Amino acid sequence: MARVKYNGLVVEVPAGRSVLDALLDRGETIPHGCRAGACQTCLMQATQGTVPAASQRGLKAAHRERGLFLACSCMPEEDLEVCLPDTQQLRIAASIVGRRALADDVMELSLRTSEPFSYRAGQYVTLWRDAELGRSYSLANLPQTDGLLQFHIRRIEGGAFSGWIHDSARVGDALDVQGPMGDCFYTADDPEQKLLLIGTGTGLAPLYGILQDALAQGHRGAIHLFHGALARDGLYLHDSLTELAAQHNKLHYHACVLHGDDEPAADIRAGDVGALALERIGTPAGWKCYLCGDPTLVNGLRKKLFLAGAAMKDIHADAFLASGPAPRDPLND
Numbered sequence: 001m002a003r004v005k006y007n008g009l010v011v012e013v014p015a016g017r018s019v020l021d022a023l024l025d026r027g028e029t030i031p032h033g034c035r036a037g038a039c040q041t042c043l044m045q046a047t048q049g050t051v052p053a054a055s056q057r058g059l060k061a062a063h064r065e066r067g068l069f070l071a072c073s074c075m076p077e078e079d080l081e082v083c084l085p086d087t088q089q090l091r092i093a094a095s096i097v098g099r100r101a102l103a104d105d106v107m108e109l110s111l112r113t114s115e116p117f118s119y120r121a122g123q124y125v126t127l128w129r130d131a132e133l134g135r136s137y138s139l140a141n142l143p144q145t146d147g148l149l150q151f152h153i154r155r156i157e158g159g160a161f162s163g164w165i166h167d168s169a170r171v172g173d174a175l176d177v178q179g180p181m182g183d184c185f186y187t188a189d190d191p192e193q194k195l196l197l198i199g200t201g202t203g204l205a206p207l208y209g210i211l212q213d214a215l216a217q218g219h220r221g222a223i224h225l226f227h228g229a230l231a232r233d234g235l236y237l238h239d240s241l242t243e244l245a246a247q248h249n250k251l252h253y254h255a256c257v258l259h260g261d262d263e264p265a266a267d268i269r270a271g272d273v274g275a276l277a278l279e280r281i282g283t284p285a286g287w288k289c290y291l292c293g294d295p296t297l298v299n300g301l302r303k304k305l306f307l308a309g310a311a312m313k314d315i316h317a318d319a320f321l322a323s324g325p326a327p328r329d330p331l332n333d
């Protein structure tokens, strides 16, 4: 059993348990989110000892060298001394410059960073309301010279961050931005390759960014965007996307609703967005695929596309994992 020293406290971490779980069990306040190594909210720093490589997956080389690691993915194999990292070096200051309702439960949030921020549309960042509350959101706009970042944030019932954005946040409020992260972005390596973009809910945010990037870079292959929602009012960019598709022959926008109460409109299909996409495009072999939003849909489709012929290297996915309670420790049950 490894021992982890943190803030004057020595905590024993049983095999298979993470540093994050062990510290939370002891009542320590460690910021965290997805607990699956994606959101990087639980970043910590090892000042003594070596952390397992798996806990540094996806981190920048400079951060790995400084001993930064993800506490949720760190099952220590040796004793460690750890601390919370200096956030000044990881985050940049930003302020809210706009809030616009895209639908009853989706807000477009616009921020301006205090210094240049380099990213690719479709990647995600952690937005920090304060030292403890940080959540991942995908970048929906192309990088701008004036540091404008745009996000689509869905209200989650009882949600700490999304509730703040929808109900209380105001233009001028400050927050911090950490990142960017993820590989869901357009690359112009093969401008003829067909692109398949599938997302549910605000999974449209990164896809909207990727789409704009592909169009801006003159992508020549067909681009099929499938947006799935439970009902018509969840198709929150329907008119803009319909208009955009009318301007670009290569862009095909497919709006899908799971529950069509009435006969769906002529331009909206009823059914499961993944099934409708596979039915429409036939084999995905040779396509570049982007999947974003609901984790069950994203993870299920990733497998289906691979089995149907898409190459793993051509499948880019961001599952919008929710922050959740700690997995149970069988030793403490």
Ligand SMILES: Cc1cc2nc3c(=O)[nH]c(=O)nc-3n(C[C@H](O)[C@H](O)[C@H](O)COP(=O)(O)OP(=O)(O)OC[C@H]3O[C@@H](n4cnc5c(N)ncnc54)[C@H](O)[C@@H]3O)c2cc1C
Pocket: 034, 038, 039, 124, 135, 136, 137, 138, 139, 151, 152, 153, 154, 155, 156, 157, 158, 159, 160, 161, 162, 163, 202, 203, 205, 206, 318, 319, 320, 321, 322, 323, 324, 325
């Ligand atoms: C890589 C990545 C990118 C993301 N990008 C976006 C984005 O662009 N737009 C966006 O709106 N969200 C995005 N998310 C989700 C976002 O990070 C938050 O999880 C979400 O906004 C809820 O945070 P909250 O603080 O409001 O709710 P919390 O306070 O974290 O949760 C409140 C309760 O709701 C549950 N819950 C949380 N999320 C959901 C959900 N989706 N469905 C049902 N129950 C839920 C929690 O388990 C908890 O019980 C992304 C997540 C990841 C990992």
